[in-house]
Amino acid sequence: xxxxxxxxxxxxxxxxxxxxxxxxxxxxxxxxxxxxxxxxxxxxxxxxxxxxxxxxxxxxxxxxxxxxxxxxxxxxxxxxxxxxxxxxxxxxxxxxxxxxxxxxxxxxxxxxxxxxxxxxxxxxxxxxxxxxxxxxxxxxxxxxxxxxxxxxxxxxxxxxxxxxxxxxxxxxxxxxxxxxxxxxxxxxxxxxxxxxxxxxxxxxxxxxxxxxxxxxxxxxxxxxxxxxxxxxxxxxxxxxxxxxxxxxxxxxxxxxxxxxxxxxxxxxxxxxxxxxxxxxxxxxxxxxxxxxxxx
Amino acid sequence: xxxxxxxxxxxxxxxxxxxxxxxxxxxxxxxxxxxxxxxxxxxxxxxxxxxxxxxxxxxxxxxxxxxxxxxxxxxxxxxxxxxxxxxxxxxxxxxxxxxxxxxxxxxxxxxxxxxxxxxxxxxxxxxxxxxxxxxxxxxxxxxxxxxxxxxxxxxxxxxxxxxxxxxxxxxxxxxxxxxxxxxxxxxxxxxxxxxxxxxxxxxxxxxxxxxxxxxxxxxxxxxxxxxxxxxxxxxxxxxxxxxxxxxxxxxxxxxxxxxxxxxxxxxxxxxxxxxxxxxxxxxxxxxxxxxxxxxxxxxxxxxxxxxxxxxxxxxxxxxxxxxxxxxxxxxxxxxxx
Numbered sequence: 168x169x170x171x172x173x174x175x176x177x178x179x180x181x182x183x184x185x186x187x188x189x190x191x192x193x194x195x196x197x198x199x200x201x202x203x204x205x206x207x208x209x210x211x212x213x214x215x216x217x218x219x220x221x222x223x224x225x226x227x228x229x230x231x232x233x234x235x236x237x238x239x240x241x242x243x244x245x246x247x248x249x250x251x252x253x254x255x256x257x258x259x260x261x262x263x264x265x266x267x268x269x270x271x272x273x274x275x276x277x278x279x280x281x282x283x284x285x286x287x288x289x290x291x292x293x294x295x296x297x298x299x300x301x302x303x304x305x306x307x308x309x310x311x312x313x314x315x316x317x318x319x320x321x322x323x324x325x326x327x328x329x330x331x332x333x334x335x336x337x338x339x340x341x342x343x344x345x346x347x348x349x350x351x352x353x354x355x356x357x358x359x360x361x362x363x364x365x366x367x368x369x370x371x372x373x374x375x376x377x378x379x380x381x382x383x384x385x386x387x388x389x390x391x392x393x394x395x396x397x398x399x400x401x402x403x404x405x406x407x408x409x410x411x412x413x414x415x416x417x418x419x420x421x422x423x424x425x426x427x428x429x430x431x432x433x434x435x436x437x438x439x440x441x442x443x444x445x446x447x448x449x450x451x452x453x454x455x456x457x458x459x460x461x462x
Numbered sequence: 463x464x465x466x467x468x469x470x471x472x473x474x475x476x477x478x479x480x481x482x483x484x485x486x487x488x489x490x491x492x493x494x495x496x497x498x499x500x501x502x503x504x505x506x507x508x509x510x511x512x513x514x515x516x517x518x519x520x521x522x523x524x525x526x527x528x529x530x531x532x533x534x535x536x537x538x539x540x541x542x543x544x545x546x547x548x549x550x551x552x553x554x555x556x557x558x559x560x561x562x563x564x565x566x567x568x569x570x571x572x573x574x575x576x577x578x579x580x581x582x583x584x585x586x587x588x589x590x591x592x593x594x595x596x597x598x599x600x601x602x603x604x605x606x607x608x609x610x611x612x613x614x615x616x617x618x619x620x621x622x623x624x625x626x627x628x629x630x631x632x633x634x635x636x637x638x639x640x641x642x643x644x645x646x647x648x649x650x651x652x653x654x655x656x657x658x659x660x661x662x663x664x665x666x667x668x669x670x671x672x673x674x675x676x677x678x679x680x681x682x683x684x685x686x687x688x689x690x691x692x693x694x695x696x697x698x699x700x701x702x703x704x705x706x707x708x709x710x711x712x713x714x715x716x717x718x719x720x721x722x723x724x725x726x727x728x729x730x731x732x733x734x735x736x737x738x739x740x741x742x743x744x745x746x747x748x749x750x751x752x753x754x755x756x757x758x759x760x761x762x763x764x765x766x767x768x769x770x771x772x773x774x775x776x777x778x779x780x781x782x783x784x785x786x787x788x789x790x791x792x793x794x795x796x797x798x799x
Contacts, residue, residue: 303485310727311722311723311726314726314741314745315489315753315757318742318745319496319498319745319753321498391610398612399612399727402612402614403742422618425626429622429626432622436612436618436619440610443612444606444607444610
């Protein structure tokens, strides 16, 4: 009996759950979970980019006769204060929200990775300066920081992009820097240099390929968070400007009609929620499969 | 050995001071380089009707015509004497305006913070002691879901259910008109914002506590204690929890910025008159003096907490180099902001 418990304790020792999302126990289960998440993400993406072809109405067409009507047969998700169809606006808004999110992720991941590689590979004074800078930037709550910057520069999409990039690149820079400074000391780099490969060649052919997979995982994990951050700024009326349909901004509009037309904020929020959860699950299962720490 | 320690803390102090200086320069210069017109917050709508000379005179009077560097020098000089100037919008000493609002934020953020962590520890222990039970799984699932709910949407849902449908709780503000001293009324106004602040963070930290505790429970001394026959509850509460407490405290310190960030958004949804609303207003309308003080206040709290977290972490695990904030990025994963 005692022997048995001892063995069980040993076994349990090997698998404390790290991930917030319950990882599947077996290798096969992990992949199954990954494919399920991938399918869900694909579904959301299809809706995001082709949704506008299914939209029953023009998202900007106003119909004052049917304004603030509750969800019904003609307007499945109801209409807003000027009679625009909420379902159509959500479908069109998906494209805008996703576009913006992906553009942001692309900007911060490329920017952060480049800065990180330079910092990590060359080291020295530049490295110290960059790392101190990320220290300071990381210390601030990103949302508050972004709100402050956008607030000061005035609302608008471009300013939002600048503000969020300013805050988010640090994460990627830190990771890329860490990896690059390890890779730099590897034998194959020394050998490549002896073989006559230039610095640019080493960076592109040997350092970058080793960092990209990690960046991709991080970027996938960040899609949800980025979408939330963007939606948060839109919700404060800082990012998207009317009349462009965008989820966060729809929530902002819906807030004023909470009493008379709760369906506006209900469906817009639901859209954000579903997207974020689907992407977070995918990112997590990706980490489960690829993260060497888990194996 | 002792001088080493002094050097260590002096170093931390230096980092603290340099960070604050950097922050003040950053905020000061960015705010003045942006196109926002501070006169707008001083004169409101009237600004548009003012002539160029009038505007110039007003700028001169507010000391906005000097070169930025000189303005900054003056600001630092006054700041050392405890003078932060007047708020352009409220036309009062900044300290007075902030003084009126800060209590609200401290109550919301402070009580929210304490409740979050007491709750997180309780839930974490409960989950860890019942590993893989229905409860454990239910809580982790709820945590997964809530971490993906945008807090502003969650706030709207609460308002919709409790204020619009059931009419049981007020939807905005910190107190009803004419009931400023009524404690019960204030509590009623506090319930929903507080729920949002707590719910957004509780699960994630509970999960951290749970994982740390589970790792601890698997250490060898626990099996030894078990075999000796010490009561399970005593092992968990008396030894394991005590051992992971420093880690929890450091996580708490590092997560203060997140709670502050959350509080600011919640304040704006519930039109709760606190520091967050004030910060947003002052950034938006160029109320420079106000903005500086608010940014410095938030910044000092955040930088202090970060350094505190670092110190605790380095005490627990001397291998951590002084300048790595790995834990911070771990924290930021969870609430997805």
